[in-house]
Amino acid sequence: MEANVDTSGLTGLAALIRSGDVSENPATRERSIVIEAPAENPERRLVTELHLQPGAAVALEHMHPGLDEAFEVIEGGLGWKLDGKTGEAGAGDVLEIPRGSWHDWWQLGDEPTICRVTVTPGDRFVNLISTLWGVGYDGFTDAKGAPKPLQLVAMSREFADILVPAKPPAMIQKLAFGLLGPIAERRGYRGIYPRYSELSFEGTPEDIREGRPIRAIIGDGAGPPELGR
Secondary structure (H helix, E strand, O other), rough: OHHHHHHOOHHHHOOOOOOEEEEEEEOOOEEEEEEHHHOOOOOOEEEEEEEEEOOOOOOOOEOOOOOEEEEEEEEEEEEEOOEHHHEOOOOOOOEEEEOOOOOOEEEOOOOOOOEEEEOOOHHHHHHHHHHHHHHHHHOEEEEOOEEEEEHHHHHHHHOOOOEEEEOHHHHHHOOOOOOEEEEEEOOOOOOHHHHOOOOOOEOHHHHOOOOOOEEEOOOOOOOHHHHHH
């Protein structure tokens, strides 16, 4: 880590991850290798090598108000939707997603797709992903890997600066989330859980690249209400 990097503001999983760490979300068929962690550069940038199995897709169309994202396709193909336009990206192509852009993406083809993904700044994004991938690992999602409605409300309220779902429309979303937020909170739904803020995986980058299994090490803290505690 660079000596001049200020990590005092980092919390949750963003304060813990380092280059070489691995993770996966079986619900969305994504596996990831950290190339550069937010704690390792002054911009708090996150760079990952994302391995997408056939059928992989981001959980829901969305927008990031406070961060920029870019996908560089290394192998395979990536379908994308950006501000209403759709297309396909292949090896060597770069898809730039400026903050405020509505977007969606999905894996193409019968072979895995590998992308280098850069998120700037990435610290809040890491903590969002810890919950999104955590509920995916525990199976508390729909078939596409999207959180259940009250969980999505809790996450959207906690991470409103970096995550806005495309549906329902903005006006309806503002009203619905305002009404459902207190209900979600009373039922125990949160945007961040200790169970996932401490989530790590036992494995190596080569395990991901060679398609070998990795083992989740779940935190001991509280998680979603579906766990019954």
